Amino acid sequence: MSGQCLFSFSTDSICDQLFPRTKQIILEFSSGKWVPRLREPRDLYGISTPGHLPLIRWPYQCEVIGDKIEHIDWTPPHPEPLYKPTGLETLCPDSREGTVVYLADEADKESCFVYSRAGGSYPSRQVLPQPWEGWGNTLIFEARFESGNLQKAVKISDFEYQLTLRTDLYTKRHTQWYYFQVTNTQTGMPYRFTIVNFTKPTSLYNRGMRPLLYSEAEAKIHKVGWQRTGNEIKYYKNNLSQDGHQYFSLTWTFQFPHDKDTCYFAHCYPYTYTNLQEYLAAISRDPEQSKFCKIRILCHTLARNLVYVLTITSPAGDKEVKPKAAVILTARVHPGETNSSWMMKGFLDYILGDSNDASLLRDTFVFKVVPMLNPDGVVVGNYRCSLAGRDLNRNYKSELKDSFPSIWYIRNMIKRIMEEREVLLYCDLHGHSRKNNVFMYGCGGKDKVNGQCLRQRIFPLMLSKNCPDKFSFPDCNFKVQKGKEGTGRVVMWKMGITNSYTLEATFCGSKLGNRQGTHFNTKDLESIGYHFCDALLDYCDPDKSKYYLCLKELEEMVKQQAKMTTENLSYDSDASLTEVTLDRDFRYRKLLRYAEMYSALLCT
Template identity: 25%
Template sequence: MKITSNFDSGNIEVIAATDPQNIQLAIRKDHQSDFYQWFHFRLNTPHAQVHKLHIVNAGGSAYPDGWKDYQAVASYDRQTWFRVESEFDGKTFTITHYPEAESVYFAYFAPYSYERHQDLLHQAQNDYNCQLVELGETLDGRDMNMLVVGEPDDSKKKVWIIARQHPGETMAEWFVEGFLDRLLDEDDGVARALLAKAVFYIVPNMNPDGSVRGHLRTNAAGVNLNREWQNPSMAQSPEVFLVREKMLALGVDMLLDVHGDENLPYNFVAGAEGVPSYSGKMQQLEEAFKAAMVMVTPEFQTEFGYGKDEPGKANLTVASNWVAEQFSCLAYTLEMPFKDNANLPDEAFGWSDIRSMKLGQDSLTAILAVVDDLR
């Protein structure tokens, strides 16, 4: 029996792996950080029996409530990820599974590999309406890339989509893949209407170093990028520094910053109600976008989410708040669950890569509903 995580986005430490009924594991912390929750590993076993895999340090993770009512995902082919029996006793998270093949992968959510990220970028640039732009390099020397979709024109609105500031939130890049699939479909009426009115600046992965390293929340320096937007630096947070500089050069009329939430089993958005310059126009746009999302898909809801910041009390180191304040525009953080959508549950797959992609596709219709009013 062998357990390994020596691959792209892998994360696990093996404490004991001799007894299939009592495999002892621990999640490795993000480099230079105390954050941990993301896991991704492979079990190879000759034993045709139930295996119990105990992640013994789950109770001390970044979001211990995230383990409640959560089921891990597994895959035999690294394409289809299904939910497996899991339980949490307050300290240890236990996966119980009968392997139907010699080798099986387990993960916190369907992984989005760096190789697939490269495929996404280069397949998109093949479209006549899409340009691949290199912004610079990360601390580990990886490229920071942006896709520009549409013909730039001063009369067009500038819509930014950024994803995966927190690398373990892989659903965010699945969302972007679905978003791009529809936006680049020249037979799709919504996409054509949008591209007549707007140019899209899309950063599918804000944190490629953390993604490859198997981090939950930080980059190679152990920095939480979504707390760097007021004063980023090339030494600690080049990912934010480079994207922010491009925003300042080009302008922003709308931002969707795409994330995943460990605790809440819902899809929702968090607005910029607490920024000092919050206005009636910004509130009107926020309400219109939310209403459009509710109309477009039952996967989205507005009852559950984060509490609103008090007026003038927003944390301006957060991307959506900084953008809203800097550009006086519609700026939302969009959250998806690691668990399932409690309003529309799927016992076999939970919230998944495919459903994340479809939500990305659906969001185009909501953007179309507000694009004319963005400025």
């Protein structure tokens, strides 16, 4: 007689019946007695069997429609140009009477997150506040799906709508990301949408950025996916301020491509938690990739969603003398920065590929990759925060494991790695809402070359040379600001990782080379991941000629900057001699400021 008996153990005390248990004791009946053993979690890989994905968990208050939202992968045949103002852009009146046609249920009635529910709460009511005698020509809005973010839609006229975005859950701030569905469309008619509760005073929409539109009819008929749309685009300060908050509006006009179509609008190309899980499931099913890519669970989030960590390296061989150096990449700590997920996808596509270069990188390094640090925020459509209502990328110093689990676990994982092997590079992938191009933020260092702190700038310079039409080295910054001391980049640098970076990709497009004046698409963002790998190959090349050429170029840059500063100092000193009425203390402070600037050039 043989058999098994399962006992589950847990330390959680809230909603035990809702949360899945992973660690179990298995009692196997063998040779006339019960023998206990600890079984590995069933979801060790996060994906138990092909085709089965762990259910996504939502805050219990969130209403979620049952439809699965899918978009085809498509790249425009030519780069899409930025919008050029025509002078016809107008500001929409703030206070206008209209009819509410969409009003999502408040999902953050409590002051903080309480517990989650698999699949969320199925809608029990219509989103319209009153019954309609048929929809007629009124647009039908929906955003109660994964990563959706729309709180309210008001119909001003047949073809004009005023929209309000939902703030990050359990906060009253952070409105930048938007993603919503529209049905019952009419073609050939000029529509106007105005989003009225943005909070940032500047926006790339005033630098030529256009909203994204996806048409299900276009996808089905012409195999066309997300594309830029919009005319008369204007981003401006409105008069809807309340509670001390100033709000800004984005308005644009457009035409739907088909009648009775289902369309979507988004701030950037969506990449959901489901997209990630499906991508990882494909890796786990691939017999070759699964040999050198192990998918594990780093931790569970507040809502009990899984945070995955990938270990990518060639299997250890007999010839391995010392531990390989580690390269650590993370992404999507800010859920609305979907461009970071597309860069991460490009990186993973490359490093998991069958090219000789990918094989060489796997032979040389151990890659630790966390592709989505904030899945809860991604699921509910937040722009910046987790379900703790806090920015995770300001809390890398926090010891609050229960409040910021993914941050606590990634930091401690890196500490363990540093005890075992050298960490060559750490990079956290982000999106940027105010600048064009792709660029990096680094940290000032203590190691000096000819009196200069330049080694941390070599990798970004190499990346700019591999990607000259997208990556801008002059846009890089290597200062450590006081307000950024809780970021992953700064905390990892202070832990001892010399090459610690944030890689930023614009939501908009490029100002460089032959891509000047065009939007980035998903393939452009993925290509940054490819070029990152190319730069890593250059950086670790045993032939150090590229390394030292970049170092020499950086030294020349600093010399030129120092020369310009010195000339400005000399000019200003001569001019100050003629200003006999100028206060001596003021002149002294001004000269001191120049001296500090010169010193900063040498040491940062």
